[in-house]
Amino acid sequence: MAALVSLLTVITLSLVITRIATEALTLTGLSRESAKFQARSAFTGAGFTTSESEQVVSHPVRRRILMLLMMLGNAGIVTVVSSLVLTFISAAGPADWLSRFLLLLAGIALLLVLAKNRWIDRLISRLVNWALKRWTDIDLRDYAGLLRLHGKYGVMELKVEPEDWLANKLLSEAGLRSEGALVLGIQRADKTYVGAPRGSTHIRPHDILILYGRLPALAELDSRRAGIAGERAHREAVAMQQKLIEEQNKQEEQDKQDSNPQVLER
Incomplete structure (x- = not known):
């Protein structure tokens, strides 16, 4: 029994x-x-x-x-x-x-x-x-999953090492937005958190950046080191983002024409 x-x-x-x-x-x-x-x-x-x-x-x-x-x-x-x-x-x-x-x-x-x-x-x-x-400290919602809207876009954490290209730069100097990367927040080494950082925010070594953008581009940014090679990689990333924007604009224009056949007839 x-x-x-x-x-x-x-x-x-x-x-x-x-x-x-x-x-x-x-x-x-x-x-x-x-x-x-x-x-x-x-x-x-x-x-x-x-x-x-x-x-x-x-x-x-x-x-x-x-x-x-x-x-x-x-x-x-x-x-x-x-x-x-x-x-x-x-x-x-x-x-x-x-x-x-x-x-x-x-x-x-x-x-x-x-x-x-x-x-x-x-x-x-x-x-x-x-x-x-x-x-427990279970997250109430999977925000990373919610922001993974389409294709290769998503959220990624990036830890800034002292030798990284991002280290010791102002956010405005880094120009990440021109690469198509958005900084959602910064977790400092002392556990303080900077939400929605501005251009004057300083990126320090050992910070953890919460980024949103194309995951391949974010992965490249994570491996980018300071110096001439890093600056060249930044320019290439900006050029790639500009190309994507141009392709997106062309696609949007094409969609408008397809949805408005009268425009073509005129």
Whole structure:
């Protein structure tokens, strides 16, 4: 009987763990249904077979949540299987085996009823949300994902090393906007944060810049070093951005003409 109690306890803990993970994933910006599916997939080891898997593995907080779920899931499955085997191996006879089987079904049915009860569902959601916000630093929304609007554009953190091209420059001197890179914020080495920095903001060594732009261009900027080569790379990046703007303007003009055929007729 102790094995049966242990089995039901493990199943209860599994439901609680996946529920906490669901709420945590929801706090990072996933829809509740997606969060529930991803949490259960990770815990059971079923894998990710949906287009949402990329949104999960590319987000560091979600990735940590699912890694923990996978680890707990492996331990939980082993415990469930061993408890299930012990529950029926230790039965004295067919009658005892049947009674334990019925108790197991009744216990699982009760847990499912409680898990699907709307009042209990709302209560658990509030408690889990309060606890996660109180004792964790999970981001409320995946802003990097929201800003990854199309194609190769996205958000990237860039740590400024002393030998980098950006080090010891004013933001206006760097001219990053002319390269198509927007500085959303700067995390200083002393943990202070500069939001929406202006042109007079000084870029210091060991700062972390939060940048938005074309990811290949941001990656090149991250590897750019001070000196003549760095200045040349800056001019090339500006020229590339100007070319992209010209192509975009041509495309917009073409779209206007396609949407207004009367202009062509005149």
